[in-house]
Amino acid sequence: MKFVATRLVQMVLVVVAVTFLAFGAMNFLGDPLFNILGPIASEDAGPEFAEIRAEARAEYYLDDPFVVRYGRWLGDIVQGDFGRSFKNETNVSTDLKNKLPITIFLMVYAQVIAVVISIPWALWSASKAYRAVDKASTVISFSMLGVPVFALAVLLFWIFAVKWQVFPTRYDDTDFFSKLNSMFLAALTLAVPLIATYQRLLRTDLISTLQEDFIAVARAKGLPQWWVLFRHALRPSMFSMLTVFGIQTGALIGGSLIVEQQFSIPGIGAAVVEAIIRDDFPVVLAIVVIVSVIFVVVNFLVDLLYSFLDPRVRLDG
Amino acid sequence: MALLELDKLAVTFNTPKGPVYAVSEVSLEVSKGEAVGIVGESGSGKSVTVKSLMGLLPRTAAIGGTATYDGLDIFNLPKDRKKHFYGVDIAMVFQNPMTSLNPVKRIGEQLTEGMRFHRSLSKDASTARALELLNLVRIPDPKKRLRQYPHELSGGMRQRVVIAMALANDPALLIADEPTTALDVTVQRDILDLLDNLRRDLDMALILITHDLGVVKDRTDKIAVMYGGRLMERAPTTAVFVDTAHPYTEALQRSIPDMSMPRGTRLDPIPGSPPDLAIVPASCPFAPRCSYATDECVTSMPMLEQTPASKEHSYACFHPLGSAARVSLGDA
Amino acid sequence: MAELTPDVVAAAPEEPVLPDPPSIAKQLGLGFWISVGFLGLIVALAVLAPVLPIADPNETAVGGKFESPNPGLWFGADSTGRDVLALTIWGARISLLVGFLAIMIGFLVGGTLGLVSGYFRGVFDKIVSFVFVTLLSFPALILAILITTLLGRTVFWISLSLGILAIAPVGRLARAQTLVFAERDFVTAARILGASDKRIIMKELLPNVVIPMSALALLGMGIAIVAEGTLAFLGISVSGGLSWGKQIFEAGSSARNLQDGPHAALFPIGVVFLTVLSLNYAGDRIREVFDAKELAL
Numbered sequence: 042m043k044f045v046a047t048r049l050v051q052m053v054l055v056v057v058a059v060t061f062l063a064f065g066a067m068n069f070l071g072d073p074l075f076n077i078l079g080p081i082a083s084e085d086a087g088p089e090f091a092e093i094r095a096e097a098r099a100e101y102y103l104d105d106p107f108v109v110r111y112g113r114w115l116g117d118i119v120q121g122d123f124g125r126s127f128k129n130e131t132n133v134s135t136d137l138k139n140k141l142p143i144t145i146f147l148m149v150y151a152q153v154i155a156v157v158i159s160i161p162w163a164l165w166s167a168s169k170a171y172r173a174v175d176k177a178s179t180v181i182s183f184s185m186l187g188v189p190v191f192a193l194a195v196l197l198f199w200i201f202a203v204k205w206q207v208f209p210t211r212y213d214d215t216d217f218f219s220k221l222n223s224m225f226l227a228a229l230t231l232a233v234p235l236i237a238t239y240q241r242l243l244r245t246d247l248i249s250t251l252q253e254d255f256i257a258v259a260r261a262k263g264l265p266q267w268w269v270l271f272r273h274a275l276r277p278s279m280f281s282m283l284t285v286f287g288i289q290t291g292a293l294i295g296g297s298l299i300v301e302q303q304f305s306i307p308g309i310g311a312a313v314v315e316a317i318i319r320d321d322f323p324v325v326l327a328i329v330v331i332v333s334v335i336f337v338v339v340n341f342l343v344d345l346l347y348s349f350l351d352p353r354v355r356l357d358g
Numbered sequence: 359m360a361l362l363e364l365d366k367l368a369v370t371f372n373t374p375k376g377p378v379y380a381v382s383e384v385s386l387e388v389s390k391g392e393a394v395g396i397v398g399e400s401g402s403g404k405s406v407t408v409k410s411l412m413g414l415l416p417r418t419a420a421i422g423g424t425a426t427y428d429g430l431d432i433f434n435l436p437k438d439r440k441k442h443f444y445g446v447d448i449a450m451v452f453q454n455p456m457t458s459l460n461p462v463k464r465i466g467e468q469l470t471e472g473m474r475f476h477r478s479l480s481k482d483a484s485t486a487r488a489l490e491l492l493n494l495v496r497i498p499d500p501k502k503r504l505r506q507y508p509h510e511l512s513g514g515m516r517q518r519v520v521i522a523m524a525l526a527n528d529p530a531l532l533i534a535d536e537p538t539t540a541l542d543v544t545v546q547r548d549i550l551d552l553l554d555n556l557r558r559d560l561d562m563a564l565i566l567i568t569h570d571l572g573v574v575k576d577r578t579d580k581i582a583v584m585y586g587g588r589l590m591e592r593a594p595t596t597a598v599f600v601d602t603a604h605p606y607t608e609a610l611q612r613s614i615p616d617m618s619m620p621r622g623t624r625l626d627p628i629p630g631s632p633p634d635l636a637i638v639p640a641s642c643p644f645a646p647r648c649s650y651a652t653d654e655c656v657t658s659m660p661m662l663e664q665t666p667a668s669k670e671h672s673y674a675c676f677h678p679l680g681s682a683a684r685v686s687l688g689d690a
Numbered sequence: 691m692a693e694l695t696p697d698v699v700a701a702a703p704e705e706p707v708l709p710d711p712p713s714i715a716k717q718l719g720l721g722f723w724i725s726v727g728f729l730g731l732i733v734a735l736a737v738l739a740p741v742l743p744i745a746d747p748n749e750t751a752v753g754g755k756f757e758s759p760n761p762g763l764w765f766g767a768d769s770t771g772r773d774v775l776a777l778t779i780w781g782a783r784i785s786l787l788v789g790f791l792a793i794m795i796g797f798l799v800g801g802t803l804g805l806v807s808g809y810f811r812g813v814f815d816k817i818v819s820f821v822f823v824t825l826l827s828f829p830a831l832i833l834a835i836l837i838t839t840l841l842g843r844t845v846f847w848i849s850l851s852l853g854i855l856a857i858a859p860v861g862r863l864a865r866a867q868t869l870v871f872a873e874r875d876f877v878t879a880a881r882i883l884g885a886s887d888k889r890i891i892m893k894e895l896l897p898n899v900v901i902p903m904s905a906l907a908l909l910g911m912g913i914a915i916v917a918e919g920t921l922a923f924l925g926i927s928v929s930g931g932l933s934w935g936k937q938i939f940e941a942g943s944s945a946r947n948l949q950d951g952p953h954a955a956l957f958p959i960g961v962v963f964l965t966v967l968s969l970n971y972a973g974d975r976i977r978e979v980f981d982a983k984e985l986a987l
Binding site (some may be wrong): 051056058060062063064067069071080092183184186187188189190192195196198199202203204210269288290291292294295296299302303313314317318320322325328329332333336 | 712819823824826829830831832833835836837839840841912916918919923924925926934935938939941942943945949952955956958959962963966967968971974
Binding site (some may be wrong): 253254259260265268274 | 446
């Protein structure tokens with residue numbers, strides 16, 4: 042439990058640091074009012090904008106000293122108020138509330154594909170370690186690591202959506218199946234580097250686990266190969282993979298910007314790109330905060346998962 | 359007919375540096391309910407011999423000779439028979455209980471999985487049987503153990519669990535590979551006695567592998583002494599001690615402490631080290647360390663032959679001791 | 691025992707003659723040198739772009755709309771008839787420059803912080819480590835977006851924002867390596883001999899930390915090039931400049947363009963892929979040969 046508490050404190054500290062940095066960036070890198078409103082922030086823009094300037098100052102507490110400003114803004118965020126986009130005249134919270142689930146769905150989808158493909162692949166290659174087939178599969182996974190997501194997105198889009206037309210080119214959420222179907226290529230694009238990463242780490246750990254005595258014991262019990270691999274070797278071999286599972290969430294968030302753009306999926310990735318092009322800083326800020334918090338929380342959960350994977354961690358704390 | 363019959367069993371490892379002859383021409387019979395000891399130093403091929411029987415050798419190992427179990431060729435079992443062979447007909451207990459159990463699985467699951475797979479027992483039935491097994495190996499508070507993880511148990515306790523696991527499907531033959539080497543001296547005897555009692559109670563054949571002649575002295579019917587991957591001597595247990603034929607067996611006896619020895623008796627460690635198995639065997643492997651060795655021992659290989667006293671007693675030596683020696687002298 | 695006359699020595703069973711350990715160049719393997727060769731070619735083309743006999747990348751109607759690759763136009767033409775080969779070569783300039791600058795910044799700042807904090811330890815080390823953890827807690831691309839949105843889209847700012855991303859991973863490795871070497875005898879010896887901290891860091895620690903770090907530099911450059919490409923693909927990299935990401939976005943973002951002229955997207959995709967693969971492979975080989983396991987993280 043001490044372990045959990047330490048990690049929890051660390052997590053809160055990191056979230057504070059992240060939000061502080063992001064909010065600080067908006068306030069100190071250039072004029073905060075300009076970052077929020079754009080050209081109409083200037084007094085020269087005319088008196089007709091005086092009202093909106095006052096609203097923006099109030100919304101982001103610009104008349105308070107920075108620390109107070111930060112505290113009040115953070116308080117709003119904790120209550121779910123992410124401010125307001127003055128350029129798009131929308132409430133950021135309601136806007137993101139519709140878009141966030143789509144992105145989360147996409148990321149979970151990608152992780153599921155990655156895990157479903159990489160685990161059997163790693164088990165298979167580890168059980169054939171150092172034979173020709175294993176060497177060939179190592180070359181394949183290494184190449185998969187080198188494909189930039191934006192290049193892969195275009196490539197898969199071209200092959201499967203344009204050339205062979207086995208998947209739709211546009212997002213479709215009329216029902217669950219069409220959602221799965223229309224997001225498949227996007228999720229697969231995100232999954233490819235993950236598959237390679239997981240396969241490589243898991244294979245290495247599996248090869249060393251398979252040397253363990255308890256594997257020989259399981260074999261001597263007459264258990265079949267699949268049983269030994271799945272039920273004995275897999276779980277003790279998943280630590281490295283789990284560690285990067287958290288880190289990879291960051292890469293997924295970055296990747297989702299690209300695939301949402303390429304496959305026209307209306308998630309927060311697409312929203313942030315739009316906001317950047319509009320120079321709409323409040324939206325960018327809100328998304329940065331949300332995404333960072335998700336990232337930190339996922340990494341925290343991953344740490345908790347360790348104790349599930351290895352009961353010895355529970356005691357050692 | 360013997361339960362297990364090895365006929366000129368050989369195991370060769372193909373390594374990048376050339377072949378390693380780990381086991382050569384090992385012939386041995388184990389009858390139903392019989393206890394057989396295989397004795398030798400590390401590197402003598404005793405572990406490799408049983409691992410070959412269990413199908414646990416890496417792909418680089420080439421197996422020669424035959425091994426039959428109940429008339430079945432072990433190395434070419436029919437597929438449907440093989441599926442439920444290991445863990446059912448033959449089971450094995452390993453050397454180190456600290457590493458023999460999967461650290462991330464509860465004791466209960468590890469005990470029951472073999473029954474669930476081989477006998478399709480239900481969860482309840484297999485758990486009941488697991489409790490029965492833990493009682494059989496005399497583990498206190500068995501109900502609690504089922505929910506525990508291996509790291510919560512002591513070494514001796516873990517070895518009892520490993521033994522219980524091996525007994526799950528009532529094997530007719532149990533192979534125990536140095537089952538006490540990794541344990542505290544105080545619990546070694548308990549574990550050996552437990553194995554001995556279980557064998558009698560369950561009418562099970564037992565192959566007990568050890569580097570210590572003392573371990574097998576009172577607990578086996580028959581002993582096979584191995585050196586350099588070969589059989590040096592094979593005899594009923596009493597004959598091994600009363601009518602020792604092979605100088606290596608004699609050396610082994612002198613190198614082990616015995617409670618009955620008078621105080622101050624010196625132990626004689628065997629000088630030299632075990633042979634290099636990468637060389638094609640053409641001479642007696644023990645010759646370089648043997649005090650009786652002559653030129654003959656270095657130029658040719660002694661074959662296994664019977665002593666005049668008993669056809670159950672064989673040895674591979676040009677200069678045997680005991681009753682065999684008298685015959686040799688008579689010939690000369 | 692026979693005397694060791696030359697004859698006896700000659701008759702003694704010969705020790706297997708161990709070949710000399712293969713040179714580093716050999717250990718790195720053919721694949722490494724092919725990768726380095728390819729990277730050299732790309733860099734040379736990028737540097738020499740202005741003097742190469744290729745079309746002006748901004749000139750339209752060099753070929754027909756989506757003209758297929760042919761002996762006169764190796765990579766074909768794009769939707770406005772620009773030469774895809776010229777675009778790819780000119781695009782390499784910004785992609786490689788940003789990748790290089792970003793890694794330089796990461797190494798200068800992160801490397802220094804890591805070395806110094808690993809050497810002096812104490813409170814400074816704790817603070818630096820926390821900063822690294824915090825930096826790593828940002829999803830990388832989001833941080834880059836934050837900075838470029840506020841600071842502007844020039845080569846300098848893009849490189850800086852990507853460089854900031856490199857600080858934490860580089861710094862952590864430098865710190866870990868420093869910790870390993872700071873305990874070694876030669877450092878202790880230098881300290882006893884009265885060498886100044888600055889001298890120990892520069893003369894004793896730095897040379898030892900550099901080799902494993904060079905593997906990270908190659909891997910990191912691959913990551914930076916992909917990151918720049920990603921920003922460009924999203925339309926937020928260097929404004930007005932040519933780059934691989936932008937080129938792939940322009941040719942590949944619409945189904946129609948891909949339908950009519952897939953080659954305009956596929957050639958730059960192939961070049962980016964091979965470049966990143968070469969950087970990864972070369973970095974990986976160095977890492978394996980020098981066995982710096984920490985790099986795996």
